[in-house]
Amino acid sequence: MTVATASRTADALPILRERGQREVFCGLTGIIWLHRKVQDAFFLVVGSRTCAHLLQSAAGVMIFAEPRFGTAIIEERDLAGLADANEELDKVVRQLLARRPEIKLLFLVGSCPSEVIKLDLGRAAQRLNGSYPGVKILNYSGSGIETTFTQGEDACLAALVPEMHEEPAEQLLVVGALPDVVEDQFRRLFAELGIARVETLPPRRAKDLPGIGPGTRFLLAQPFLGDTARALETRGAVHLPAMFPFGAEGTTAWLHAAAQAFGIDEMHFRAVVAPGRERAKRALAHHAERLAGKSIFFMPDSQLEIPLARFLSAELGMKIIEVGTPYLHRSHLADDLAALPAGVQISEGQDVDKQLDRVRAARPDLTVCGLGLANPLEREGLSTKWAIELVFSPVHGFEQAGDLAELFARPLVRRDKLMV
Amino acid sequence: MQLTVWTYEGPPHVGAMRVATGMKGLHYVLHAPQGDTYADLLFTMIERRGERPPVTYTTFQARDLGTDTAELFQSSARDAYERFKPQAMIVGASCTAELIQDDPAGMALTMGLPCPIIALDLPSYSHKENWGAAETFYQIVRQLADKTRTAPPRDGRRLRANLLGPTALGFRHRDDIVEVRRLLSDLGIDVHVCAPMGSTPADIAGLGEADFNVVLYPEIAHEAARWLEKNFGQKFTKTIPIGVNATREFIAEVCAIADIAVPADPDAGRMPWWSRSVDSTYLTGKRVFIFGDATHAVAAARIASEELGFQVVGLGCYNREFARDIRNAAAKYGVEPLITDDYLAVEEAIAAANCELVLGTQMERHIAKRLRLPCAVISAPVHVQDFPARHSPQMGFEGANVIFDTWVHPLVMGLEEHLLTMFRDDFEFSDANGPSHLGPGAAPILASHPDQEVPATGSALSGMPDAKAEEPASGSAGAGQAEASGWSADATRELMKIPFFVRNKAKRNTERYAAEKGVTAIGVETLYEAKAHYAR
Ligand code: SF4
Ligand code: SF4
Numbered sequence: 001m002t003v004a005t006a007s008r009t010a011d012a013l014p015i016l017r018e019r020g021q022r023e024v025f026c027g028l029t030g031i032i033w034l035h036r037k038v039q040d041a042f043f044l045v046v047g048s049r050t051c052a053h054l055l056q057s058a059a060g061v062m063i064f065a066e067p068r069f070g071t072a073i074i075e076e077r078d079l080a081g082l083a084d085a086n087e088e089l090d091k092v093v094r095q096l097l098a099r100r101p102e103i104k105l106l107f108l109v110g111s112c113p114s115e116v117i118k119l120d121l122g123r124a125a126q127r128l129n130g131s132y133p134g135v136k137i138l139n140y141s142g143s144g145i146e147t148t149f150t151q152g153e154d155a156c157l158a159a160l161v162p163e164m165h166e167e168p169a170e171q172l173l174v175v176g177a178l179p180d181v182v183e184d185q186f187r188r189l190f191a192e193l194g195i196a197r198v199e200t201l202p203p204r205r206a207k208d209l210p211g212i213g214p215g216t217r218f219l220l221a222q223p224f225l226g227d228t229a230r231a232l233e234t235r236g237a238v239h240l241p242a243m244f245p246f247g248a249e250g251t252t253a254w255l256h257a258a259a260q261a262f263g264i265d266e267m268h269f270r271a272v273v274a275p276g277r278e279r280a281k282r283a284l285a286h287h288a289e290r291l292a293g294k295s296i297f298f299m300p301d302s303q304l305e306i307p308l309a310r311f312l313s314a315e316l317g318m319k320i321i322e323v324g325t326p327y328l329h330r331s332h333l334a335d336d337l338a339a340l341p342a343g344v345q346i347s348e349g350q351d352v353d354k355q356l357d358r359v360r361a362a363r364p365d366l367t368v369c370g371l372g373l374a375n376p377l378e379r380e381g382l383s384t385k386w387a388i389e390l391v392f393s394p395v396h397g398f399e400q401a402g403d404l405a406e407l408f409a410r411p412l413v414r415r416d417k418l419m420v
Numbered sequence: 421m422q423l424t425v426w427t428y429e430g431p432p433h434v435g436a437m438r439v440a441t442g443m444k445g446l447h448y449v450l451h452a453p454q455g456d457t458y459a460d461l462l463f464t465m466i467e468r469r470g471e472r473p474p475v476t477y478t479t480f481q482a483r484d485l486g487t488d489t490a491e492l493f494q495s496s497a498r499d500a501y502e503r504f505k506p507q508a509m510i511v512g513a514s515c516t517a518e519l520i521q522d523d524p525a526g527m528a529l530t531m532g533l534p535c536p537i538i539a540l541d542l543p544s545y546s547h548k549e550n551w552g553a554a555e556t557f558y559q560i561v562r563q564l565a566d567k568t569r570t571a572p573p574r575d576g577r578r579l580r581a582n583l584l585g586p587t588a589l590g591f592r593h594r595d596d597i598v599e600v601r602r603l604l605s606d607l608g609i610d611v612h613v614c615a616p617m618g619s620t621p622a623d624i625a626g627l628g629e630a631d632f633n634v635v636l637y638p639e640i641a642h643e644a645a646r647w648l649e650k651n652f653g654q655k656f657t658k659t660i661p662i663g664v665n666a667t668r669e670f671i672a673e674v675c676a677i678a679d680i681a682v683p684a685d686p687d688a689g690r691m692p693w694w695s696r697s698v699d700s701t702y703l704t705g706k707r708v709f710i711f712g713d714a715t716h717a718v719a720a721a722r723i724a725s726e727e728l729g730f731q732v733v734g735l736g737c738y739n740r741e742f743a744r745d746i747r748n749a750a751a752k753y754g755v756e757p758l759i760t761d762d763y764l765a766v767e768e769a770i771a772a773a774n775c776e777l778v779l780g781t782q783m784e785r786h787i788a789k790r791l792r793l794p795c796a797v798i799s800a801p802v803h804v805q806d807f808p809a810r811h812s813p814q815m816g817f818e819g820a821n822v823i824f825d826t827w828v829h830p831l832v833m834g835l836e837e838h839l840l841t842m843f844r845d846d847f848e849f850s851d852a853n854g855p856s857h858l859g860p861g862a863a864p865i866l867a868s869h870p871d872q873e874v875p876a877t878g879s880a881l882s883g884m885p886d887a888k889a890e891e892p893a894s895g896s897a898g899a900g901q902a903e904a905s906g907w908s909a910d911a912t913r914e915l916m917k918i919p920f921f922v923r924n925k926a927k928r929n930t931e932r933y934a935a936e937k938g939v940t941a942i943g944v945e946t947l948y949e950a951k952a953h954y955a956r
Contacts, residue, residue, distance in 0.1 A: 021496065022479040026455020048515035048544060053430040054458045072421040076545040088421040095423055112453045112516035144455030145482040145516070353503060372460030372472065379470030
């Protein structure tokens with residue numbers, strides 16, 4: 001199946017690697033969507049007031065009831081001795097589980113401070129496991145010295161892999177947290193294709209953690225899951241490389257990878273995907289009018305940048321100026337990279353001030369950036385799209401292709417509309 | 421370790437950012453990991469600032485640890501100077517950098533940068549945002565104020581005062597400045613420097629040339645004002661002009677300090693008459709719970725009690741540094757002071773206080789929503805709604821007008837209360853319509869879901885999965901349902917005849933009364949017994 005007209009090899013233009021100030025969230029931020037996805041899990045950050053404030057600011061003060069995350073704030077006396085810090089942590093866990101008896105899975109999430117003082121949360125999880133019947137206690141790092149934004153989800157899912165039971169049966173595993181509605185759409189499509197067993201990681205409930213084994217093939221739903229993929233492979237599972245499921249083409253290619261691996265008849269595949277694919281194309285055509293030929297610049301944020309740039313250029317005709325990404329996983333992104341037109345500057349890492357100079361010089365029609373940069377760029381007359389919305393909204397799959405395009409079109413529509 | 425979900429204050433370096441972002445020509449080099457850059461969005465999104473905060477983060481990573489974080493700090497500081505050419509720089513560490521002990525302050529001082537460097541030591545494992553702002557402002561003043569520049573002799577010139585305390589991201593600081601400026605100018609007094617907000621390091625150098633200081637927010641400016649008093653002999657005001665009476669006292673205090681005559685009968689705005697007019701009779705004795713930073717909470721308690729005729733049934737603050745002010749005020753109103761930064765404790769206190777109005781922060785706004793109580797915001801922490809497009813001060817006589825409107829608005833209006841009682845059987849007055857002035861979106865109190873969320877507007881992150889899917893917290897006061905167990909059908913019917921906006925209270929009171937008396941089956945009698953019991 002052809003997916004893109006323009007093509008390039010992954011190493012067409014030298015990749016710009018920069019080191020300077022980064023303007024990206026740390027991995028703790030993933031908790032904001034993960035805690036809603038796994039409904040009986042609690043995320044306990046062991047960190048500082050800064051970490052608590054980050055979570056609060058990223059979530060907004062929006063969450064009405066008590067959310068399923070919290071921070072054990074390290075205080076001065078915890079710094080005096082690690083023995084006491086461990087004791088304090090045990091106490092907080094006891095308090096928490098007493099108050100939230102419905103919790104079945106507790107993540108101790110490491111932060112910069114916990115890592116710098118070498119508070120071993122892996123050991124703490126081991127120590128605590130077993131003390132609370134029916135509650136599994138795991139750990140991962142969301143610290144800003146180790147992880148960038150979406151890498152927190154990668155670390156979290158990777159921590160789940162050793163907990164998966166041995167499963168010899170043939171199955172398809174979809175990896176990466178997707179909104180339930182999107183997940184259900186994909187499940188319906190796989191069922192129609194004739195793939196009998198489909199599991200997801202993360203599951204909606206901790207007890208539904210799928211099994212894994214050599215019969216498992218997995219599709220990555222997100223491009224930032226390098227560690228998780230590696231962990232799955234060591235358990236014998238096989239990765240199905242594909243473009244990421246954005247837009248009509250990306251979604252078709254992604255589904256196709258599964259169909260091929262499960263020996264689904266090509267004609268049948270086409271018949272099953274055709275209606276969704278057509279709907280997606282119709283929805284996109286509507287936005288293509290507005291987006292085609294418009295230029296776009298990606299600041300590094302979620303690692304979704306490369307597949308989104310592929311989608312915007314191949315399916316909507318946008319002109320890509322620079323695609324910044326915090327980290328470039330070449331093999332997972334191979335298909336998307338190949339479909340990017342030549343002449344696109346890819347940059348990895350960041351020096352935010354220099355990058356903003358490039359934005360100002362290029363004056364793109366649209367800049368995708370973090371919340372700290374959006375209003376300042378708008379004030380300079382440059383339209384922006386908040387990157388974080390792309391992580392929080394349902395954007396994968398055929399039925400969301402139009403919505404995804406709309407997210408990029410809206411700032412431009414608004415700009416044309418406003419007369420103040 | 422302390423288990424925390426929501427916090428009233430950020431870490432102390434966020435306080436330093438509020439000072440730096442309020443100023444011009446000052447740059448902050450912060451030794452911190454990349455995730456700490458989230459703090460920028462507080463300013464660009466909540467306050468809608470069109471410039472990035474003047475902060476350079478070193479964003480060190482694990483692989484830098486132990487080897488070249490110090491070098492990284494130095495190159496960041498050098499680059500920041502080159503790019504921004506600030507008049508002065510403040511430098512310091514966030515919580516993580518504090519642990520790796522690179523001593524950014526010491527390094528910056530020896531780098532020979534061509535501008536004054538102010539080193540900040542903000543211990544983040546024991547202190548918080550307001551303290552960080554106060555300490556930062558104090559250090560800036562202490563190190564930049566030029567001791568040779570003092571107020572010239574009076575000789576018939578106009579008097580001048582500094583305004584101290586307003587910062588970026590402060591609750592209504594932007595508009596308070598305008599009002600206080602106006603109050604002073606009516607007295608013939610000029611504003612010399614307003615700081616931190618709007619000032620440059622060069623302005624700070626000349627602080628000593630003012631005749632006295634006006635402290636708007638003691639949480640931020642008290643330390644600096646004391647230092648200025650000691651070193652320049654500048655007196656400073658202690659009265660916070662929030663409310664009509666406090667504003668009058670503030671004017672008197674300023675006149676005393678300035679040694680000028682107190683003007684006879686300044687125009688106190690509309691608030692006093694609005695409060696005296698008959699429509700406001702229904703405000704009498706409304707039970708109000710107040711929580712916020714100490715300064716705003718104490719001021720609110722006074723207005724509530726003296727100027728609106730409310731009854732203060734709860735008073736507290738989250739900043740322990742100013743707990744004494746709250747204790748004194750609480751004693752005056754005969755309530756237990758609540759000093760805590762645990763919002764769960766605040767929620768419990770509000771639920772127990774049986775109040776009719778909550779005056780608090782964004783945190784209390786959410787608590788009140790959950791308990792279905794009217795609420796108005798009086799203090800930081802702030803969010804996007806606290807930066808309205810229109811002028812909305814808290815201070816001065818105009819501030820008092822604004823306060824009258826914002827506190828009274830969430831309550832059902834006086835005459836409407838009677839009409840609703842009289843015509844409660846009229847279908848157009850049906851409960852399902854909710855208070856008319858809150859528009860069709862106002863949730864009726866008998867909504868099918870007790871924890872129904874009013875759609876969040878103006879979120880910093882409107883794309884977020886919204887809150888209502890979150891499970892109701894155990895033990896939340898499920899206010900809406902009338903058909904509680906223990907209620908006879910007759911009693912329930914009777915309860916439904918009570919206007920909806922007081923029905924919850926009637927229901928709670930009846931149940932409390934029943935519990936106290938050991939009555940298990942609530943009948944019509946119980947309802948009226950309880951009404952008599954709680955009649956005030
Ligand atoms: S970067 Fe580190 S210290 Fe900052 S919020 Fe993230 S984990 Fe916490
Ligand atoms: S709804 Fe949005 S704007 Fe309102 S408190 Fe929540 S985050 Fe802030």
